[in-house]
Amino acid sequence: MYQFSGKLKTFSLALIIFGVVGIAFSFYSGSQKTIEDAKHAIEASNSDAHGGAHGETAAPHGEAVNHDTHAEKTDKEAHASMIEAHSEVDAVHGNSHDNEHAEHVLHQLQNRPWSAFYVALFFSLGITLLVLAFYAIQRVAQVGWSVVILRVMEAITANLLPVSIIMALVVIASVMHLNHLFPWMAEGTVDPTSDNYDPIVDGKSWWMNSTGFLLRSIAYLLIWNAYRFFIRRSSIKEDTANDGNKTYKKNYNASVIFLFLFMITESMMSWDWIMGLDPHWFSTLFGWYVLASLLVSALTVIAFFTIYLRAKGALPHVNDSHIHDLAKFMFGFSVFWTYLWFSQFMLIWYADIPEETTYFVARFTEYKLPFLGMVVMNFVFPILLLLNSDFKSKPWFVFIGGFVILAGHYMDVFIMVMPSTVGAQWYIGIPEISALCFFIGLFIYTTLNAFSKVSPIPKGNPFLEESKHFHYYNIEHSGEESGDH
Amino acid sequence: MSHYEAPIREPLVLGDKSYHDITEDIARPIEGAANKNWYIAFYISLAAMLWGFGCIFYTVGTGIGVWGLNKNIGWAWDITNFVWWVGIGHAGTLISAVLLLFRQKWRMAINRSAEAMTIFAVFQAGLFPIIHMGRPWNAYWVLPLPNQFGSLWVNFNSPLLWDVFAISTYLSVSLVFWWTGLLPDFAMIRDRAVKPFQKKIYALLSFGWSGRAKDWQRFEEVSLVLAGLATPLVLSVHTIVSMDFATSINPGWHSTIFPPYFVAGAIFSGFAMVQTLLGIMRKVTNMEDYITRMHIEYMNIVIILTGGIVAVAYATEFFIAWYTGSPYENYTYLSVGAATGPYKWAFWSLIIFNIITPQLLWIKKFRRSFIITFIISIAINIGMWFERFDIIAIVLSKGHLPSTWWRFEPTFVDVGIFIGTIGFFFVLFLLYARTFPVIAQAEVKTILKSSGEFYKKRSEQGIPTKPAIVVLKSGNKKKDSDNNLNG
Numbered sequence: 005m006y007q008f009s010g011k012l013k014t015f016s017l018a019l020i021i022f023g024v025v026g027i028a029f030s031f032y033s034g035s036q037k038t039i040e041d042a043k044h045a046i047e048a049s050n051s052d053a054h055g056g057a058h059g060e061t062a063a064p065h066g067e068a069v070n071h072d073t074h075a076e077k078t079d080k081e082a083h084a085s086m087i088e089a090h091s092e093v094d095a096v097h098g099n100s101h102d103n104e105h106a107e108h109v110l111h112q113l114q115n116r117p118w119s120a121f122y123v124a125l126f127f128s129l130g131i132t133l134l135v136l137a138f139y140a141i142q143r144v145a146q147v148g149w150s151v152v153i154l155r156v157m158e159a160i161t162a163n164l165l166p167v168s169i170i171m172a173l174v175v176i177a178s179v180m181h182l183n184h185l186f187p188w189m190a191e192g193t194v195d196p197t198s199d200n201y202d203p204i205v206d207g208k209s210w211w212m213n214s215t216g217f218l219l220r221s222i223a224y225l226l227i228w229n230a231y232r233f234f235i236r237r238s239s240i241k242e243d244t245a246n247d248g249n250k251t252y253k254k255n256y257n258a259s260v261i262f263l264f265l266f267m268i269t270e271s272m273m274s275w276d277w278i279m280g281l282d283p284h285w286f287s288t289l290f291g292w293y294v295l296a297s298l299l300v301s302a303l304t305v306i307a308f309f310t311i312y313l314r315a316k317g318a319l320p321h322v323n324d325s326h327i328h329d330l331a332k333f334m335f336g337f338s339v340f341w342t343y344l345w346f347s348q349f350m351l352i353w354y355a356d357i358p359e360e361t362t363y364f365v366a367r368f369t370e371y372k373l374p375f376l377g378m379v380v381m382n383f384v385f386p387i388l389l390l391l392n393s394d395f396k397s398k399p400w401f402v403f404i405g406g407f408v409i410l411a412g413h414y415m416d417v418f419i420m421v422m423p424s425t426v427g428a429q430w431y432i433g434i435p436e437i438s439a440l441c442f443f444i445g446l447f448i449y450t451t452l453n454a455f456s457k458v459s460p461i462p463k464g465n466p467f468l469e470e471s472k473h474f475h476y477y478n479i480e481h482s483g484e485e486s487g488d489h
Numbered sequence: 490m491s492h493y494e495a496p497i498r499e500p501l502v503l504g505d506k507s508y509h510d511i512t513e514d515i516a517r518p519i520e521g522a523a524n525k526n527w528y529i530a531f532y533i534s535l536a537a538m539l540w541g542f543g544c545i546f547y548t549v550g551t552g553i554g555v556w557g558l559n560k561n562i563g564w565a566w567d568i569t570n571f572v573w574w575v576g577i578g579h580a581g582t583l584i585s586a587v588l589l590l591f592r593q594k595w596r597m598a599i600n601r602s603a604e605a606m607t608i609f610a611v612f613q614a615g616l617f618p619i620i621h622m623g624r625p626w627n628a629y630w631v632l633p634l635p636n637q638f639g640s641l642w643v644n645f646n647s648p649l650l651w652d653v654f655a656i657s658t659y660l661s662v663s664l665v666f667w668w669t670g671l672l673p674d675f676a677m678i679r680d681r682a683v684k685p686f687q688k689k690i691y692a693l694l695s696f697g698w699s700g701r702a703k704d705w706q707r708f709e710e711v712s713l714v715l716a717g718l719a720t721p722l723v724l725s726v727h728t729i730v731s732m733d734f735a736t737s738i739n740p741g742w743h744s745t746i747f748p749p750y751f752v753a754g755a756i757f758s759g760f761a762m763v764q765t766l767l768g769i770m771r772k773v774t775n776m777e778d779y780i781t782r783m784h785i786e787y788m789n790i791v792i793i794l795t796g797g798i799v800a801v802a803y804a805t806e807f808f809i810a811w812y813t814g815s816p817y818e819n820y821t822y823l824s825v826g827a828a829t830g831p832y833k834w835a836f837w838s839l840i841i842f843n844i845i846t847p848q849l850l851w852i853k854k855f856r857r858s859f860i861i862t863f864i865i866s867i868a869i870n871i872g873m874w875f876e877r878f879d880i881i882a883i884v885l886s887k888g889h890l891p892s893t894w895w896r897f898e899p900t901f902v903d904v905g906i907f908i909g910t911i912g913f914f915f916v917l918f919l920l921y922a923r924t925f926p927v928i929a930q931a932e933v934k935t936i937l938k939s940s941g942e943f944y945k946k947r948s949e950q951g952i953p954t955k956p957a958i959v960v961l962k963s964g965n966k967k968k969d970s971d972n973n974l975n976g
Contacts, residue, residue: 249497271801271804271805275808286813288744288802288809290745291805339721343721343749344749347749351744351747355738467497469493470494
């Protein structure tokens with residue numbers, strides 16, 4: 005049995021408390037933003053645009069890309085001539101436009117604490133969900149090598165319930181108009197008499213309506229949590245079942261059903277929770293792209309906890325071959341993520357259909373460094389670091405690779421969310437860091453707490469012996485006393 | 490203990506087989522004479538092939554106008570068949586490369602034939618990019634060769650050019666991968682051959698393989714590296730094929746999900762073809778002990794999985810087409826327009842053969858049944874042909890401008906060429922089944938003692954089967970009794 009050390013408990017609680025304080029502060033300062041602040045922000049980015057190094061990242065244009073309810077044509081022209089176009093529009097519309105514009109920037113400023121929280125929340129929820137899915141895959145595929153780390157995966161999924169509750173609260177808050185995260189939820193978007201009327205959103209109102217959004221969100225969370233609740237209980241029962249693999253088979257069937265539902269809910273979840281932030285944009289690949297990003301991160305988190313718990317002696321049967329396999333998965337799915345990222349990007353870039361291209365124009369103009377940096381972190385780095393077979397079995401190497409991968413995929417989620425909600429008003433500061441701290445603290449606490457509750461070895465699994473004796477042929481197991489492999 | 494296998498796993502080699510039995514079973518079709526049925530099948534295929542070649546010569550000699558294409562639908566059966574054949578080829582690489590990376594032992598009995606299928610399917614696919622050209626004699630212009638036109642080069646922006654690189658690389662790598670795996674097996678046939686001519690041929694084919702430890706070590710490493718390279722290759726090849734459509738601006742073609750969705754569809758249809766072929770082959774070559782019910786069931790599970798992915802992709806296409814709010818999307822592939830338009834029969838064939846029929850495989854009894862598997866695999870092959878036809882023809886038949894709306898009717902030449910490629914494929918496959926070891930004996934022998942029925946039973950009863958040779962303290966070598974079984 006693993007003992008959750010007091011030090012680490014304190015550390016994770018400290019992260020949570022620090023996070024809560026930071027989040028509270030960012031919400032407080034975010035809610036204090038006034039129209040004056042917005043005007044300052046516009047001025048600052050305009051002066052930047054004319055003289056500064058951030059010339060091409062000037063605020064108003066990207067903002068126009070995402071949020072203007074003007075026809076696409078106007079958008080397109082605005083990109084084409086960038087700053088000039090904007091100042092012309094300014095000149096024509098004069099003061100009233102200025103105010104409208106300022107109100108828009110104000111919403112972005114007020115969105116920032118929400119978005120920062122939402123990015124970290126979605127990342128945390130997504131990772132936990134994908135660990136659950138990977139765990140289900142291990143059961144369905146009757147995997148022989150990973151049985152000794154099944155309990156690690158199970159423990160990580162303990163995070164699912166708290167983050168699901170937080171997600172449900174955020175969804176409810178959005179529906180109650182406490183934030184401006186989802187532009188389609190704004191007042192009057194489906195009312196033809198309103199100034200805010202958006203015919204595109206109106207056309208989708210069968211899908212994009214608050215009731216449906218709320219019900220679907222709750223349904224996804226319930227389905228995932230139901231499986232997690234069942235499988236955790238049943239997996240512990242498996243240890244002592246001794247019923248000729250009856251419990252094992254029941255768990256197998258439950259995992260098949262979960263994976264079936266997961267494939268559907270995951271796509272829908274990504275349309276609702278992420279693609280819906282940009283109600284005018286769409287991409288058929290999006291669901292799977294989000295899946296790939298979260299899957300890599302989930303594998304990395306599994307590897308991290310496995311390495312940590314093994315170092316603490318809590319996983320007696322995990323050897324270098326297991327680490328090697330995890331690192332191989334991290335490597336392989338990093339490439340897979342890149343494949344999907346590139347497919348989506350390249351196809352949209354190639355066809356250059358305005359209504360789709362806006363998505364990448366916004367990201368390319370305002371988020372150039374994180375957008376391109378993320379590709380380096382998520383592809384180039386893991387490719388170079390984790391290609392070598394020897395490196396993949398070295399925990400500290402996997403740790404470095406994994407750290408970059410996690411940071412890269414945080415950036416990925418950041419870039420999916422931020423351009424749509426805060427536009428050019430992005431920055432990595434207290435709101436982002438404190439939200440991240442909160443969820444990391446929660447992650448560590450729930451995982452290790454759950455891991456310390458039950459035996460780390462799933463005794464009842466029929467493949468346990470295979471996993472104990474797992475030895476990948478060219479891996480030299482270092483620093484292990486046991487000689488049974 | 491590294492070869493420990495859980496007793497819950499079903500055996501992969503049935504019967505009381507020794508190493509020698511495996512050799513005998515696999516060499517038998519090569520060493521024996523062909524029977525009447527083989528000749529009948531061969532001549533039918535040959536006739537179909539020759540008919541297809543006739544149609545090809547007719548097309549090239551007369552012009553593409555002999556096909557049913559028109560000025561709006563410039564691609565129909567040609568590219569449909571191309572994508573269909575490339576897709577079929579993907580299962581072979583998936584079985585030999587991806588399943589190798591995932592350490593799936595059951596791949597060993599089927600990988601040889603699946604790879605052969607890949608190569609023969611890519612041959613068929615490779616015909617279409619050439620013969621659908623208006624001026625196929627200028628086909629070499631697609632290659633970036635220095636030339637006398639002031640070094641006039643190709644434009645690297647076209648997915649059709651990427652196709653050239655993708656398909657040719659795919660064929661080369663698959664061929665090398667397949668041939669490397671064949672070396673120990675050809676050497677086995679060479680060593681058994683009694684006729685001098687046969688011995689000479691297999692001596693040439695086996696490249697002097699002598700099976701030393703160092704050779705085997707490098708053989709394994711090469712296989713692993715090639716598997717690691719072939720996996721991204723298999724994904725990228727069909728991705729590039731999908732980009733022929735997805736890079737365009739046609740509604741129904743321009744869709745970012747196409748790359749992974751085509752790949753999933755390729756695996757889906759490829760596995761269906763493997764089921765069709767192996768369902769027959771295991772019977773006629775008496776390989777029932779190696780290609781067991783378990784293998785069929787595993788392949789059916791892959792079919793359910795990839796079929797499920799394809800179904801999710803259909804649903805996504807359908808949803809996003811509506812979600813775009815674009816009125817054009819409503820006339821195209823997988824839309825209300827497609828389900829009710831003039832091609833509704835093709836659309837519903839796709840839904841019935843591809844999505845509904847394979848769901849029967851959820852039932853364990855069905856996915857372990859050879860007959861039902863065979864029928865469903867045929868249905869999937871038909872369904873996946875319709876998938877490509879629907880994507881291509883329905884989209885082109887109703888473009889942005891109503892004045893360009895047109896129908897496509899195939900001519901006998903379109904059909905004839907397709908039948909010809911099926912004939913050509915079976916000619917190659919039938920010749921292969923008579924001259925090549927259809928199961929990788931060297932690989933199956935590595936799992937005999939861990940996954941063979943006989944050995945699994947013994948280890949369950951606690952009778953030691955390993956190590957084969959026990960070195961006693963006195964230094965005497967004592968042969969374990971089990972080892973006598975192995976010839």
